[in-house]
Amino acid sequence: MNTNIKIVTGCGYHPSHMMPADSTDFMSIPAEAQFVELGLAELERHNNIALYPGCELSLHLARSPICEDEESQNNFCEFVQEKISRNSNKVSSIGVHLTGNRNQGLGKLGFSSHFKTSAVNEDNAIRFIKKLKNQTALPVWIENANFYSSSAEEVIQNWESARRILDSAEAKLIFDLTHSYIECHNLGLSPEFIFALIPWKCVVEIHISGFVVGADGALHDGHSQPVKPEIWQWLQFILEHFVTSSEVIVNIEHTDLSWTRKPAQYAEEFALLKNFKFSRKQTSVFSQKQIDYAISNLNRIVSLRHPEIQNLLSAYGYEQRDVLSAWIQEFMQGDLRLVFSKNEVSAAEEKVTVTLMDGFNEYIRKSLV
Incomplete structure (x- = not known):
C-alpha cells in the first residue's frame, strides 16, 4: 500500500x-x-x-x-x-x-x-x-x-x-x-x-x-x-x-x-x-495478529473438549495457552497441516496432516511431561 x-x-x-x-x-x-x-x-x-x-x-x-x-x-x-x-x-x-x-x-x-x-x-x-x-x-x-x-x-x-x-x-x-x-x-x-x-x-x-x-x-x-x-x-x-x-x-x-x-x-x-x-x-494491525487469534481459538477448543489437559499442565506449573502457543510456533515451521478430525482428510493426505489433539498431546509428552 x-x-x-x-x-x-x-x-x-x-x-x-x-x-x-x-x-x-x-x-x-x-x-x-x-x-x-x-x-x-x-x-x-x-x-x-x-x-x-x-x-x-x-x-x-x-x-x-x-x-x-x-x-x-x-x-x-x-x-x-x-x-x-x-x-x-x-x-x-x-x-x-x-x-x-x-x-x-x-x-x-x-x-x-x-x-x-x-x-x-x-x-x-x-x-x-x-x-x-x-x-x-x-x-x-x-x-x-x-x-x-x-x-x-x-x-x-x-x-x-x-x-x-x-x-x-x-x-x-x-x-x-x-x-x-x-x-x-x-x-x-x-x-x-x-x-x-x-x-x-x-x-x-x-x-x-x-x-x-x-x-x-x-x-x-x-x-x-x-x-x-x-x-x-x-x-x-x-x-x-x-x-x-x-x-x-x-x-x-x-x-x-x-x-x-x-x-x-x-x-x-x-x-x-x-x-x-x-x-x-x-496495514491493519489486526491482519498481523492472525496467528495469535488462531492460538486463542485453539486454546478455547482444547479447554472445551479436554479440560483435564489444563489440570495436568497446572500440576507441572504450566499455563495451557503458553504451552499451546509454543507448540504452534514450532508447528508452523514444519510440513504438517493441522486438522480437527481425520474424517475431513482423504487417504492421500493422511501423512501430511495431524489432528489438534494428537499433535498437542504428542508435544506435551515429548517436551514437558
Whole structure:
C-alpha cells in the first residue's frame, strides 16, 4: 500500500481567467492550479494566446460518439485531431465522459447521455478510445458521468463494463466523486457501495464539485455550487483507503459563470484543497495478529473438549495457552497441516496432516511431561 500520495491541484477552465485584470468579471487563476481541463471551444477561442502558463492542459470532452458507430467515431477523431494540431496550446491528455448515444435520452437535449452496459457499447467504446489515442498520440482517460441509474444492479454492471473497457483499451480513469455521490443518493445508497467497484489502479484524476437538490429530493450536478462538506469527507476517505498511486490530480470543477460573483469563495475552495489533510491508513494491525487469534481459538477448543489437559499442565506449573502457543510456533515451521478430525482428510493426505489433539498431546509428552 502506498503511504505517501501527492495531490496535484486541478481546475476547470473559467472564462473570467482570461478577462483583463481591470474587468469586473476578472477572476484570478487559482495560484495552486497545476492542471487545467478545457473543452474544444475554449481551446479554439484562445488559439495563439498562452493559456494557463506553467499548467498542464487536458482536453475534456463531455459529449462524444464513444458508444456510437465507427463512421461517427472516425469523423469525430479527425475533427479533434485537427483542432489540437493547429492550436498553439498543447494538451497532454484527453478526458472523455463515458456516455451513451448522443441522439438518445439526455444526449438528445445536449447533455451527457446515460451510459448503459451492453456488448455493443463496450466494443464501440474500446474502438473509440483506441482510435482517439492513435489519432492524437495522447493518453485518453474516461470519466463516470451517470446520475440517474435505475438500480444498484445497474450501477454494478456499469462499473464492471467500465473496468473491461479500461483494460481492453489500456485507458485510465477520471473518477468523478460528486457524480458517484449524486448517483448513490438518488438510489438511496451509501457512496461506499461504489468505492468497492472502482478499478483504483486506473485512477489518475478525481473530480469534485458541488451539487443541487431538486424539489423532489433528487440531486443534480451543480458546478455553480461550492464543494459540500460530505464531498470533502468522502475525498478524505478514498485518499486514506483506496487510491493506490503515488500522485493523483484532484480537480475542483467550478466552471459555472456565476463564480465571477463570488471570487473570494472560489479562491477559498482551492485554498481548502491546498491545505487538505488526510492520513493514509497503514496495514491493519489486526491482519498481523492472525496467528495469535488462531492460538486463542485453539486454546478455547482444547479447554472445551479436554479440560483435564489444563489440570495436568497446572500440576507441572504450566499455563495451557503458553504451552499451546509454543507448540504452534514450532508447528508452523514444519510440513504438517493441522486438522480437527481425520474424517475431513482423504487417504492421500493422511501423512501430511495431524489432528489438534494428537499433535498437542504428542508435544506435551515429548517436551514437558
